[in-house]
Amino acid sequence: MDLNLRNAILSNVSGNNTDQLKATIVEAIQSGEEKMLPGLGVLFELIWENADEAEKKEMLETLEQGVQQAAK
Template sequence: MDLNLRKAILSNIESNDQKQLEATIVEAIQNGEEKMLPGLGVLFELIWKQSDEQDKQEMINALEQGVKQETTG
């Protein structure tokens, strides 16, 4: 069986509105389940593709700060 995980994730969220998308992200982070990581990765990919260079730099800065906090805290 050939499963395209990216397509399956996109299919599951294609009709979601902003509140539903936010709830998906919040739930995935709060639950902390490993199985949610691919979905978050696909969502991040969509955000990245829609972002301009300034937004991307802000995300990278936030990511750097988050990594530092997680690894030293």
């Protein structure tokens, strides 16, 4: 069986409004379940692909700070 995980995830959130998308992200993070990580990755991919260079720079700086804090 050939399952395209990316397409399945996008299909599950297509048509969602901002509140629903936020709820999906918050639930995935709060659950701490490993199975939610691919979905978050697909959503981040969409954010990244639709961001301009300034937004990407800001995301990378935020990510760097988060990684440094998590390592403490």
